[in-house]
Amino acid sequence: MHDRLQTAKSIDEVIQHHDFFLDKCLKECLLLLPELIKNVEKLKSLCLQYAAATQWLISSSINIPKLDEQSDGSVGSGKSKQWKLKNPSQAQKAVTRNSAVTDSILKFEREFNAEVQSLRPILSSSSQAQPFLTHLAQWILGVGNEP
Known part of the structure; x- marks a missing residue:
């Protein structure tokens, strides 16, 4: 829209570009x-x-x-956990x-x-x-x- 507005020669073209932009936004945001x-x-x-x-x-x-205590009363350690x-x-x-x-x-x-x-x-x-x-x-x- 910015580039199109730069080339607009009249207020009617600005309005036309703006309307086109709004319509495109409504469509692509699924609002329609x-x-x-x-x-x-x-x-x-x-x-x-x-x-x-x-x-x-x-x-x-x-x-x-929880880790249970082993039969000898110690808590499991190393590879035997x-x-x-x-x-x-x-x-x-x-x-x-x-x-x-x-x-x-x-x-x-x-x-x-x-x-x-x-x-x-x-x-x-x-x-x-x-x-x-x-x-x-x-x-x-x-x-x-x-x-």
């Missing part, structure tokens, strides 16, 4: 496609939820077992916790993939009319992702 914005907003929300859940899981759910759970119920809790973490991650993955797939029809139809969406559409639709 409310359906797409809504889906991208859902994806962003899922990503933020996943990040918050991951942070919470790391800080509160992962419990590193082993991680031992103090009792079977602790082992069961760890397995249950790991299962819950895995289930949560898989749930986020399913929701994220569903949202990405919901973009397919929107991008498929919009990318033909809006060339700037072609790269995004190709990525979402899986075109050109072969190694």
